[in-house]
Amino acid sequence: MAPSAYLLTNCAACAAPLAHDAPRCVRCRSRYCDATCQQDHWRRGHKQICKKIHRGGDAERYHANKKYKEAVAVAVEKCAEDAKGQTCYICTKGVFQRTNEGLVRMCACRGTAGFAHVSCLAEQAKILVAEAVENNLDDKVYQARWDRWSTCSLCEQEYRGVVAHALGWACWKTYCDNVFGRVALNRLATSMMKDERWEEGLLVHQSQLAKLRTEFPVNQEGVIDVLNNLKECYEKLGRTDAAIATSREIYCEKGQFYGNSHRSTLLAAGKLAADLVHHRHLHEAKELLSNLYDLQKVGDDVDEFHLKELYAMTLHDFHFYGYDDYREDLRKALEILEELVETSIRVHGEDHVMTESLWDLLWQVRDEQLDWSIDDLTPETRLAYHYDGKYEYSADSEEDADTAATTTSYISETSDFENA
Ligand SMILES: [Zn+2]
Ligand SMILES: [Zn+2]
Ligand SMILES: [Zn+2]
Numbered sequence: 470m471a472p473s474a475y476l477l478t479n480c481a482a483c484a485a486p487l488a489h490d491a492p493r494c495v496r497c498r499s500r501y502c503d504a505t506c507q508q509d510h511w512r513r514g515h516k517q518i519c520k521k522i523h524r525g526g527d528a529e530r531y532h533a534n535k536k537y538k539e540a541v542a543v544a545v546e547k548c549a550e551d552a553k554g555q556t557c558y559i560c561t562k563g564v565f566q567r568t569n570e571g572l573v574r575m576c577a578c579r580g581t582a583g584f585a586h587v588s589c590l591a592e593q594a595k596i597l598v599a600e601a602v603e604n605n606l607d608d609k610v611y612q613a614r615w616d617r618w619s620t621c622s623l624c625e626q627e628y629r630g631v632v633a634h635a636l637g638w639a640c641w642k643t644y645c646d647n648v649f650g651r652v653a654l655n656r657l658a659t660s661m662m663k664d665e666r667w668e669e670g671l672l673v674h675q676s677q678l679a680k681l682r683t684e685f686p687v688n689q690e691g692v693i694d695v696l697n698n699l700k701e702c703y704e705k706l707g708r709t710d711a712a713i714a715t716s717r718e719i720y721c722e723k724g725q726f727y728g729n730s731h732r733s734t735l736l737a738a739g740k741l742a743a744d745l746v747h748h749r750h751l752h753e754a755k756e757l758l759s760n761l762y763d764l765q766k767v768g769d770d771v772d773e774f775h776l777k778e779l780y781a782m783t784l785h786d787f788h789f790y791g792y793d794d795y796r797e798d799l800r801k802a803l804e805i806l807e808e809l810v811e812t813s814i815r816v817h818g819e820d821h822v823m824t825e826s827l828w829d830l831l832w833q834v835r836d837e838q839l840d841w842s843i844d845d846l847t848p849e850t851r852l853a854y855h856y857d858g859k860y861e862y863s864a865d866s867e868e869d870a871d872t873a874a875t876t877t878s879y880i881s882e883t884s885d886f887e888n889a
């Protein structure tokens with residue numbers, strides 16, 4: 470059986486998302502939820518176009534061809550001004566008489582160089598790849614041949630925007646129903662990103678994910694790449710919850726693939742944590758960062774640094790919720806920041822921007838803590854506030870706390886701690 474193509478992921482009749490083994494029209498291979506949808510579609514007019522779709526290859530190829538033509542038209546239109554009076558460097562013609570296909574150029578070529586028909590670029594790429602496959606050329610050459618689908622052979626720069634998009638569809642229509650379907654779908658997906666087609670990109674990436682997971686489940690790195698692209702699409706579309714859900718998925722996949730304490734997993738965790746904090750999912754952020762914190766040793770690594778800083782910030786923000794252990798949160802934030810400041814001074818120096826921003830945060834937390842209770846101060850903080858042990862307060866009574874607050878403001882006015 471030919472590898473199944475997954476771009477048509479919705480029922481042709483009712484547009485509901487489909488399972489990968491959804492039934493198909495026997496002739497044109499359009500896909501449906503079930504027999505009811507299929508019969509309904511047939512009566513509503515599929516009967517009239519089924520043969521036409523079948524002659525165009527099958528439903529997947531028919532769809533790819535249609536999208537390709539639309540994409541070429543858009544690309545040609547956009548390049549029209551630039552390409553006026555030029556000729557194709559492959560076939561040496563201008564506009565094709567029969568198809569009326571104009572020229573495009575969106576790479577780093579200048580002057581009269583680099584203009585071509587999308588169909589000529591596609592044909593050339595197809596021939597070069599076929600030749601590499603037939604002669605079993607080595608990996609590097611093979612890869613370079615595939616790059617003809619996305620890179621100009623003259624200036625060696627990647628095609629941009631609408632031209633990249635048109636070549637993406639050209640590639641997919643060429644291989645959608647054979648063994649290169651997965652590679653071609655990947656090219657199409659990349660082209661969506663280059664042309665900033667986030668909504669359409671979602672569909673392609675989701676298809677790609679389904680295809681990878683069923684046909685090539687061991688390629689977890691591939692899955693992670695696709696998830697990263699998916700996340701970018703969600704972000705660009707402002708679909709925050711879906712973006713965060715994808716972030717969780719990436720972290721989870723990396724944990725399974727590399728192990729929880731692997732650098733790459735920690736990076737994914739850091740990204741997830743940053744997303745969570747940014748969108749104020751502080752409960753989850755705190756829990757995640759707390760687990761990560763336990764996983765790590767004190768290091769000079771910048772990424773660990775950011776994770777810890779993020780943890781301290783989260784604890785600080787979280788304590789405003791006033792849960793039972795809010796004091797503990799603040800104390801933990803202080804402990805982390807004091808350690809980070811010390812490390813930062815040692816590694817980067819006193820005046821480094823990172824040291825300074827950590828200092829700022831540390832003072833913010835210290836101030837906050839003073840507001841809550843003198844009793845929560847760590848010995849280091851007491852020193853920083855010029856406590857020498859004579860001012861031992863207990864926050865057991867309201868009265869003591871009041872005294873503490875008064876004395877504190879007195880100290881802060883007269884001491885030079887702000888220059889510390
Ligand atoms: Zn349906
Ligand atoms: Zn049909
Ligand atoms: Zn040409």
Ligand SMILES: [Zn+2]
Pocket residue numbers: 576577578583621622623624625626
């Ligand atoms: Zn070029």
